Amino acid sequence: MRIGHGYDAHRLAPGRDMILCGVKIPCESGPDGHSDADAPLHALTDAILGAAALGDIGKLFPDTDEALRGISSRAILAETYASARGAGYELVNADITIVLQEPKLSGYIEAMRRSVAEALGCDIRQISVKAKTEERMGFTGTGEGIASHAVVLLENRRDYA
Numbered sequence: 001m002r003i004g005h006g007y008d009a010h011r012l013a014p015g016r017d018m019i020l021c022g023v024k025i026p027c028e029s030g031p032d033g034h035s036d037a038d039a040p041l042h043a044l045t046d047a048i049l050g051a052a053a054l055g056d057i058g059k060l061f062p063d064t065d066e067a068l069r070g071i072s073s074r075a076i077l078a079e080t081y082a083s084a085r086g087a088g089y090e091l092v093n094a095d096i097t098i099v100l101q102e103p104k105l106s107g108y109i110e111a112m113r114r115s116v117a118e119a120l121g122c123d124i125r126q127i128s129v130k131a132k133t134e135e136r137m138g139f140t141g142t143g144e145g146i147a148s149h150a151v152v153l154l155e156n157r158r159d160y161a
């Protein structure tokens with residue numbers, strides 16, 4: 001068993017789509033960035049890479065690569081998990097926390113779980129998505145940005161030898 005942790009944060013900008021775990025959330029602003037800036041999926045991607053010790057998202061999908069501009073983070077996640085599986089790893093479970101002041105995400109949690117499970121080709125019961133605020137404190141509390149954390153457990157089906 002191998003554990004991995006990922007963290008990501010993005011500035012929120014007016015007129016950007018708010019896409020979280022691959023689900024579009026109605027909102028006046030959204031995370032700014034080179035890709036679709038899906039912070040929870042970036043955190044999850046880094047957690048998988050961390051568990052498999054395969055590097056990090058910034059190294060594998062650099063924001064200086066014009067070919068990656070506007071790329072779907074679900075595609076980044078799926079490609080990353082395919083690499084991890086190629087190294088012998090299978091997902092046991094993932095737990096994602098989204099930190100955002102507004103809007104409320106409770107009505108989108110199940111759609112986000114389903115989206116992540118589909119991207120990974122796993123059962124929805126392997127995926128947890130939680131949302132919380134930081135009670136108007138700090139950059140998420142003022143609405144300046146969004147943060148996300150993810151923890152995953154991977155099982156290695158091969159020997160290290």
Ligand code: MG
Nearest residue numbers: 008009039042
């Ligand atoms: Mg990011």
